[in-house]
Amino acid sequence: MTDDTPIDQELRALFEKLPAPRPKPGFYDRAIDAAVREREQGRVLHRSKLRWMLAGAGSAVAAGIVAVVVAGLLFDAERPRPDNAVASVHMTLDQPRTVSLVFAAGEPLENAQLTLTLPDGVEVDGFPGQRELRWETTLAAGRNRLPLTLVAVDGAGGDIVARLEHAARGRTFRLHVDVG
């Protein structure tokens, strides 16, 4: 565009700092080889991706874990919600909002696994289009806060499901998102 403002030019200069995506070494060769092989075989190879884990796991209640889902400000963590309680948060379309998930653990929990399942149209900032996120974490005894910046990208809203698992135990919590 020829009508760039100085600010647009600054923005474009910022883009120069974006690293150009580069494939892993040998990726192109492997991709070409695979394409040729598939043509030879005349079939579509169903590629599996080991990096993607399947969702879902056990559902035993964790005796040592209580948790609270809090929207905006922290509620009293000493008053845990029952397993099926649903907190709610109101969001405006395309306006990021930080909500905090608060987990109170009775004891330190190493290698706990937290899985977030998001409704269509609600995303965790930085993970566009992803419906499920999972990561390992460590909880200290007492209150642990996880702030998450959410963005509603359509108006449907729905429930965010947070599942915390440790060893063979787990609990599920819900946060309802209204978008308007």
Add this chain to the structure above:
Amino acid sequence: MTTGADADEFERLVRPHLDRLYRLAWRLTGAEAEAEDLFQDIMVKACADLESLASVDEPGPWLSRLMYNRFVDGHRRRARRRLVVVDEGRLDSDGIAGFAADDDPLRESDSEQVAAILENALARLSEEHRIVVLLHDADGYKLTEIQELTGTPVGTLKSRLHRARARLRELLGAPDGT
């Protein structure tokens, strides 16, 4: 049946365009795993239709359109349903117990951090805005090239680019948070 000559011909036709195609896959999907899948899909499709690929005057735009159409047709929908296993450190909040105060993002001098902040802002754009601003401002596509790729009129693209930049400026100028 593919002959060795076919394989050589395929490689000769696609090799000059691989970097640009890979970048396009990244820009469309926004994630390495999805970009690799999309890229591989296109290689398979192009190789299966080697006769068409060999008959076009400009294989680069032909391959790019193939990728874009493939993305629109279904790749995006499948990718949205995948589970992502993330490193806790990638979360905006630094994960559990991330109580650190927010800094002004634009004061960060480290280019890696600036890039991360920019990517974070880009992730907040709508898909159509993100794609046009990335292709135009980051990868140097002309609007006419993006029109050819997406079938969207230049006037609409210009408007999207303007709005995408305005939104980016807004996002980069304001501290992250509620």
